[in-house]
Amino acid sequence: MTKQQANWSPYDNNGGSCVAIAGADYCVIAADTRMSSGYNILTREYSKICKLADKAVMASSGFQADVNALQKHLAARHLTYQHQHNKQMSCPAMAQLLSNTLYYKRFFPYYAFNVLGGLDSEGKGCVFTYDAVGSYERVGYSSQGSGSTLIMPFLDNQLKSPSPLLLPAQDAVTPLSESEAVDLVKTVFASATERDIYTGDKLEIVVLNAGGIHREYMELRKD
Amino acid sequence: MSQVAVEAPPKGGFSFDLCRRNGMLSKNGVPPPSYRKTGTTIVGLIFQDGVILGADTRATEGPIVCDKNCEKIHYMAPNIYCCGAGTAADTEAVTDMVSSQLQLHRYHTGRESRVVTALTLLKSHLFKYQGHVQAALVLGGVDANGPHLHTIYPHGSTDTLPFATMGSGSLAAMSVFESKYREGLTKEEGIKLVCEAICSGIFNDLGSGSNVDVCVITKGQKEYLRNHQLPNPRTYVSSKGFSFPKKTEVLLTRITPLKEMVEVIEGGDTMEE
Numbered sequence: 001m002t003k004q005q006a007n008w009s010p011y012d013n014n015g016g017s018c019v020a021i022a023g024a025d026y027c028v029i030a031a032d033t034r035m036s037s038g039y040n041i042l043t044r045e046y047s048k049i050c051k052l053a054d055k056a057v058m059a060s061s062g063f064q065a066d067v068n069a070l071q072k073h074l075a076a077r078h079l080t081y082q083h084q085h086n087k088q089m090s091c092p093a094m095a096q097l098l099s100n101t102l103y104y105k106r107f108f109p110y111y112a113f114n115v116l117g118g119l120d121s122e123g124k125g126c127v128f129t130y131d132a133v134g135s136y137e138r139v140g141y142s143s144q145g146s147g148s149t150l151i152m153p154f155l156d157n158q159l160k161s162p163s164p165l166l167l168p169a170q171d172a173v174t175p176l177s178e179s180e181a182v183d184l185v186k187t188v189f190a191s192a193t194e195r196d197i198y199t200g201d202k203l204e205i206v207v208l209n210a211g212g213i214h215r216e217y218m219e220l221r222k223d
Numbered sequence: 224m225s226q227v228a229v230e231a232p233p234k235g236g237f238s239f240d241l242c243r244r245n246g247m248l249s250k251n252g253v254p255p256p257s258y259r260k261t262g263t264t265i266v267g268l269i270f271q272d273g274v275i276l277g278a279d280t281r282a283t284e285g286p287i288v289c290d291k292n293c294e295k296i297h298y299m300a301p302n303i304y305c306c307g308a309g310t311a312a313d314t315e316a317v318t319d320m321v322s323s324q325l326q327l328h329r330y331h332t333g334r335e336s337r338v339v340t341a342l343t344l345l346k347s348h349l350f351k352y353q354g355h356v357q358a359a360l361v362l363g364g365v366d367a368n369g370p371h372l373h374t375i376y377p378h379g380s381t382d383t384l385p386f387a388t389m390g391s392g393s394l395a396a397m398s399v400f401e402s403k404y405r406e407g408l409t410k411e412e413g414i415k416l417v418c419e420a421i422c423s424g425i426f427n428d429l430g431s432g433s434n435v436d437v438c439v440i441t442k443g444q445k446e447y448l449r450n451h452q453l454p455n456p457r458t459y460v461s462s463k464g465f466s467f468p469k470k471t472e473v474l475l476t477r478i479t480p481l482k483e484m485v486e487v488i489e490g491g492d493t494m495e496e
Contacts, residue, residue: 039262039391039429146286157467183461190459195288197262197429223281223425223432223455 011063011111012037015198016048017147018059019188020117021159021181022125022140022173026209029117030185031059031145032193032220034201044201044222051213053078056094056118057206061145062132063111070110073101091118095128095136102134109133113144118208125173125208140173147192147199154188178207186218193220262430264392265295265306266420267361268404269385270413273370273441274363277417278306279392279425280450281432288432294449296438300325300336302445303364304438305345308390309357309377317358321345338364338371342381350379359389365440392424392431399423410439418452425454 018031031048034041049059050071058074060067077097081089089097095116102110109132116128116136129142141159143151159174174181185205193200203218245255265278282290297305297318303325307314321344325336342362349356360375374387386404388396399420408416417437424431435452438445 036429041427041429150287157469158465180463183463186459187461187465190457194291194457197283197286197288197432218459220458221432221455 011066013062013111013146014042014064015146016061017143017145017151017189017192017196017199018048018061018113018115019143019151019155019185020059020115020127020129020141021155021176021185022117022127023176023178023181024125024173025119025123026178026181026207027057027117027119027125027127028178028181028185028205028207029057029059029115030189030203030205031061032147032189032199032201032203034199035064036198041201047204049204049206051206052094052098052116053089053091053118055120055208056089056091056116057208057213058098058114058116059144060112060114062113066110067112070101070112070114074098077101090121091116091126091128092120092138094118095126095138098128098130099134099136102130102132106133113148115142115144119210123210143188145199147189147196150192150195151188154191155184158184178209182207182216189218189220262392262428263295263308263390264388264396264421264424264428264431265308265361265390266388266396266400266417266424267306267363267372267374267386268400268408268413268417269363269370269372270408270410272410273365273439274372275410275413275417276304276306276361276363276438276440277421278436279421279431280434280436281425281430282311283430291433292450294436296436296447298322299341299362300329300364302366302440302443303336303338303341303362304440304445304447305341305363306361306389308359308361313356313358314360317345317348317356318360321348335366336364337366337368338362338373342373342375345375346379346381349375349377354378361387361389363440365442370440388420388424390424390431392428395423395427396420410441414439414448414451422452422454 015036016032016034020029029049033045035043035046048061051057052074078089098116114130118126120126126138127142128136128138130136141155182205189203200220201222203220205216207214262283267276276296278295280292281288282293295306297307299305299322305318307318321341324344325341329336354377357377359377363372372384372387374382374389386400403416414437418435421435433455434450437448437451
């Protein structure tokens with residue numbers, strides 16, 4: 001007879017999609033609010049977006065219990081940093097902290113697919129994209145989660161600078177205005193909702209710019 | 224939910240798969256194809272004048288919606304319709320096959336088809352294939368013996384019921400039926416209840432979605448209400464539209480002639496007649 005495989009898994013996937021787009025002086029971070037398990041919906045109003053520092057906001061899809069544990073850990077480390085350095089952590093610093101935290105659990109990973117957005121020390125938008133064990137890269141835009149395979153090609157088409165093989169490498173941030181970027185994010189989620197069963201219900205959009213943080217919501221399909 | 228391409232646990236007995244071909248394909252990086260299932264909500268109920276069938280319209284391939292508006296209520300006979308859940312190819316094939324057999328039988332007997340005939344043909348076929356034909360059906364119709372409603376499971380067992388639900392959304396729909404069904408519903412009440420049950424599946428089950436199809440069968444008449452309700456319009460359409468100015472980038476051009484260049488000389492030798 002075939003060997004009996006373990007049929008208990010410590011992980012579950014609560015689904016959902018996240019997107020972040022960096023602009024010249026703003027950053028847009030968005031995620032849907034549906035939390036699911038298998039074919040069931042657990043709740044239609046769960047926020048996947050967490051403010052880690054004044055200028056760093058993280059959106060995470062995957063296993064929300066691990067995401068919560070990760071957010072708690074990062075918040076504690078940020079508090080320590082504030083006590084020791086008397087200032088908030090910058091976005092690139094938070095990006096490296098997140099990467100190190102994820103790699104620390106290399107052999108029992110956080111099942112969290114993160115995308116970190118914010119403003120760097122010069123006030124320009126920055127987006128960092130991660131895998132589950134902490135490999136990260138600064139990019140101009142990114143998406144993670146169940147709908148990322150549907151969203152990423154469209155963002156590549158609209159935002160990607162031409163191949164670096166052809167022209168000198170262009171600046172990573174998009175030349176779009178803030179309202180155009182928000183419009184793009186809304187369209188991208190409406191489309192991903194049509195075809196991905198785990199994405200839907202409501203879209204939460206967070207915009208970081210020199211004036212601070214601004215949050216808005218948009219209804220998505222609920223089926 | 225774990226992602227598996229083909230969800231059958233290895234069983235005993237001889238494997239009739241094309242093992243060498245499958246091995247070669249997987250070695251070359253071609254994943255085994257997944258089945259397209261209609262993760263579904265289908266329902267049926269008996270009302271005072273006949274039978275009402277209902278279905279959602281979403282077809283899924285794993286977590287992706289492959290058809291937003293497919294038809295799950297299949298024609299069997301002028302007085303019999305069948306909703307199908309499970310593997311889409313199986314439900315289509317088995318309902319088409321039995322529909323043809325029923326038509327031949329009608330020519331042979333000169334009479335209107337009976338629901339129990341369709342039922343027996345379907346269940347014998349499914350039992351013969353021991354559950355490998357993954358079709359879960361809700362069969363309903365009105366014949367000389369009155370209205371009938373049956374459920375048929377992939378292994379070939381059947382139930383005869385006053386109201387029934389099948390598919391991944393069956394629990395969501397059954398909760399509506401169990402709360403609100405009563406005998407002797409009118410046509411309007413029956414359609415409303417069927418729509419409520421399907422909507423419950425559409426909104427609470429991730430495998431079901433999009434629109435509601437309804438089919439009302441009474442003595443001597445049927446009404447197929449395709450897209451009777453459309454509760455899921457697209458939520459956001461960008462007002463400014465999108466342009467796609469970037470053509471595919473040409474990174475490298477290399478022309479390799481496959482044959483020698485042939486020169487055509489005008490006024491060469493003419494062919495002999």
